[in-house]
Amino acid sequence: MSTTAPSSRSSDRPSSVVKAKFARSGRVDIAVLVVTYNNAVDVDPLVASLRRQIGELTVRVVVADNNSTDATVEVLAQHDDIIVVATGGNLGYAAGINRAMKVAGEAEAFLVLNPDLVAADGALAAMLARSRSHGVGAVVPLLLDPGGTRNHSLRHEPHPLRSLGDALFGARLRWRPGWLSELVFAPTAYEYPHPVDWATGAAILIRAELARSVGSWDERFFLYSEETDYCRRVRNSGATIWFEPNATMTHRRGGSGLFPALTALMQVNRVRYARIHHGSWAVATLLPILILQSALRVGQRGHRLALLALVSSSHRQRLPGRRTRGHD
Incomplete structure (x- = not known):
């Protein structure tokens, strides 16, 4: 009998x-929801990292494009298994998530991702496993920076004292207590699984039944603080948010753009969040703290704005976002 291996044919086994x-x-384990706006350079690395998650998991990818003017849509079109939703304008991050979720179909969980992320192998499976607890x-x-450094992505619930600490010290004095910073700096907090108040909205997996009960992401925020608001509503529902x-x-950061107006929008949305969840007393307390924070950094154009x-x-009213009436 010949010991020569038979020649392989495409009909014999799938090509590697x-x-x-x-x-x-159909129903999938995870429906990934991505919002793009001029992210042509980010699409392929993200998609490649998501494909590597397929095996034990079934995955669907839905991209809501906020009227990109670069080659984002053309790059996405090269992936015929991705569902692309054209929102018809730059509607903001929350609105994009909502549009994507409407067509995401049945899934055990939804995973909201920034387009400038690359998921390590096994990341989606680890998040889904934790969500089943x-x-x-x-x-x-x-989250890691491109150089491998940990990103301080975990956050405490906003509070005027925490805002004051961040206004005065920024990223300095990282050993200060949690009641003096919204950011979680403690290295040990990034080493073990535990409940958190909230985290940067770059990546968050939500159980599908919880997403249905919590409702849509609040489109009043356009960009920034929408994840703070959503995570607060998750906690108010009685569910916990876990860090895994x-x-x-890996988060490149800057996928939303690095424009001075976005710094201003971030500050304004902190006031909006305080007004929605804490009322006028919180705004009266927070507003002078944020003014102080930007005044101390007035040399930066974003803080001047x-x-x-x-x-x-x-x-x-000149900031990015939809025009609204009243104090917003």
């Missing part, structure tokens, strides 16, 4: 070079 495919229909409603991963360090993702936006409604 055939890429893993995302499911466009009793009482867990949402899961956030460990065994799920790692923030100063104007915090004190002038006409300047607030």
Whole structure:
């Protein structure tokens, strides 16, 4: 008998070079929701990292494009197993998530991802496994900068004292107590799984039944603080948000753009969040702290714009986002 191996034919077994495919229909383990706006350089690395998750998991990818003017849509079109939704304008991050979720179909969980992320192998499986623990409603991963440094992505619930600490010290004095910073600096907090108040909205997995009960993301925020608001509503529902360090993702940061107006928008949305959840007393306390924070950094154009936006409604109306009436 000949010991020569038979020649392989495409009809005999699948080729090793055939890429893993995302499911466009049917129930899946995870439906990934991505919002793009001029992210042509980010799409392929993200998609490649998501394809590597396919095996034990079934995955669907839905991208809501906020009217990109670069080649984002053309790059996405090269992936025929991705569902692309054209929102018809730059509607903001929350609105994009809502549009994507409407067509995401049946899934055990939804994973909201920034387009400028790359997921490490096994990240999605680790997040889904954690979400199956009793009482867990949402899961956030460990985020790394491109050089491998941990991103301080975990946050405490906003409070005027924490805002004051951040206004005065910024990223300095990282050993200060948690009641003096919204950011979680403690290195040990990034080493083990535990419940958190909230985390940066770059990556968050939400159980599907919880997403249905919590409702849509609040489109009044356009960009920034929408994840703070959503995570607060998750906690108010009785579910917990868990940090899972065994799920790692690299975050390029800057996928939303690095424009001075976004710094101003971030400050304004902190006031909006305080008004929605805490009322006028919180705004009266927080507003002078944010004015102080931007005044101390007035050499930065973004904070100069923030100063104007915090004190002038006409300047607030010039920031990115939908035009609204009243104090917003």
